[in-house]
Amino acid sequence: MGAELTLLATTHRVAPGLLTWKAWETLRAASRVLAGSADHPLLPYARDAGVTVEVIEPEARALVDAARAAPVVWLAAPDGDEALMRRIGEIAVAEPLGIEVLHGSYDLPGARLLDLVSVMDTLRRECPWDREQTHASLVRYLLEEAYEVAETVEEGDYGALREELGDVLMQVAFHAVVASERTGETAFTIDDVAAGIVDKLVRRHPHVFADVTVSGADEVNANWEEIKAAERAAKAEAGGGEAVPSALDGVPMGQPALSLAAQLQRRAGREGAPDDLAPAGNAVGERLFALVKEAREQGLDPEAELRAISRVFRDRVQSWEREQNAG
Numbered sequence: 001m002g003a004e005l006t007l008l009a010t011t012h013r014v015a016p017g018l019l020t021w022k023a024w025e026t027l028r029a030a031s032r033v034l035a036g037s038a039d040h041p042l043l044p045y046a047r048d049a050g051v052t053v054e055v056i057e058p059e060a061r062a063l064v065d066a067a068r069a070a071p072v073v074w075l076a077a078p079d080g081d082e083a084l085m086r087r088i089g090e091i092a093v094a095e096p097l098g099i100e101v102l103h104g105s106y107d108l109p110g111a112r113l114l115d116l117v118s119v120m121d122t123l124r125r126e127c128p129w130d131r132e133q134t135h136a137s138l139v140r141y142l143l144e145e146a147y148e149v150a151e152t153v154e155e156g157d158y159g160a161l162r163e164e165l166g167d168v169l170m171q172v173a174f175h176a177v178v179a180s181e182r183t184g185e186t187a188f189t190i191d192d193v194a195a196g197i198v199d200k201l202v203r204r205h206p207h208v209f210a211d212v213t214v215s216g217a218d219e220v221n222a223n224w225e226e227i228k229a230a231e232r233a234a235k236a237e238a239g240g241g242e243a244v245p246s247a248l249d250g251v252p253m254g255q256p257a258l259s260l261a262a263q264l265q266r267r268a269g270r271e272g273a274p275d276d277l278a279p280a281g282n283a284v285g286e287r288l289f290a291l292v293k294e295a296r297e298q299g300l301d302p303e304a305e306l307r308a309i310s311r312v313f314r315d316r317v318q319s320w321e322r323e324q325n326a327g
Contacts, residue, residue: 004098005067005074006030007085010042012078013111017045023104027051031070034063036084042075060087064097073102117190120173124181135178142171154307203227225270247271258303261292 006026010016019027019042027033033051035043036058046053056062058081066072076085092099123130145167152160176190204227206212207220214220229247236245247267253260268277278289295302 005063005072005088006100006102007074007076007081008102008104009076009080010078010103010105011107011111012041013107013114014105016041017048019045019104023102024049026073026102030073032066033073033075034066035075036077036081040075041078046075058084060084060091064088064091064095067097116169116173117177120170120177124177130174133174133178135175138171138174138178142168142175145171150307154304154311203231256303258288258292258306261289262296262302265293265296 008023008026010019010023027046028049028051030051033046033053035053035055038055040053040055043053053075056066058077063072063074063084074081088097088099091097125131145164149161149164149168152158152164172193173190176188176193179187180189181187202209204224205220206223206227207214212223214223229245232245232247232249235249247270248264251260251263251267255263275293278286278293280286292302295305
């Protein structure tokens with residue numbers, strides 16, 4: 001060992017027995033392996049591997065003295081033992097000591113999502129407000145957070161985007177923990193949510209995960225719609241096959257009206273539905289519906305266009321108000 005004191009750091013987001021080969025070699029070669037708690041999650045795995053671990057008081061001076069007598073590996077607590085490490089560093093400045101920090105495990109991308117799941121489980125158990133929430137009561141918060149994401153993107157405020165996306169992610173985790181409390185076929189967990197979207201993405205990207213070849217983005221989109229149509233047909237068959245699957249299945253009717261009209265027109269257009277199916281008898285509604293069609297034909301999102309002009313109007317009104325107040 002090249003150091004008198006080796007601090008073995010691990011992440012609590014990885015199963016405690018899953019250490020790097022270097023970490024296991026270091027443990028087996030150490031003169032002494034010490035830990036600050038008999039409940040340290042690594043202890044059972046170390047003992048299974050034939051490594052003797054001594055439990056001592058997690059005190060900096062005692063640890064430094066032990067390392068001076070013989071090379072020591074210290075099993076850092078899952079929280080990192082930061083205060084203890086700082087104290088050891090202070091001692092080492094005055095009394096030179098060979099110290100090595102060895103990372104026995106590392107977070108993988110997405111590992112912090114485990115923390116989110118844990119925090120939401122805790123809040124659901126211990127926070128009176130969180131305990132009372134249902135899927136129905138949470139819907140408005142999910143919509144609000146989604147609109148805040150849209151606003152940060154439209155305004156180009158990408159510095160705020162991370163926080164807003166976190167708020168949306170929290171809502172997903174919240175719905176999942178509520179669902180996990182149910183019994184029966186409607187119960188699910190956050191893992192079920194993740195598994196479902198992973199399966200869907202893999203299924204809808206055969207040009208990435210299978211042997212399908214595409215010439216470009218347009219063909220990807222065409223394949224995507226074809227796969228979705230097959231999925232709708234499969235759902236209809238699983239449900240008894242009485243209803244004829246429709247290209248409009250799954251269109252959320254509760255979305256903003258301009259977005260709704262655009263999505264309905266887009267899906268109907270892909271099916272070759274004639275234009276004269278558009279409803280009549282409501283002059284204002286007809287004009288709005290026609291404007292949505294016009295925007296789509298120009299490659300524009302009517303909802304985004306109206307929001308953009310509304311922001312300009314807001315800014316002009318606020319500027320006018322400031323002028324009035326200044327006068």
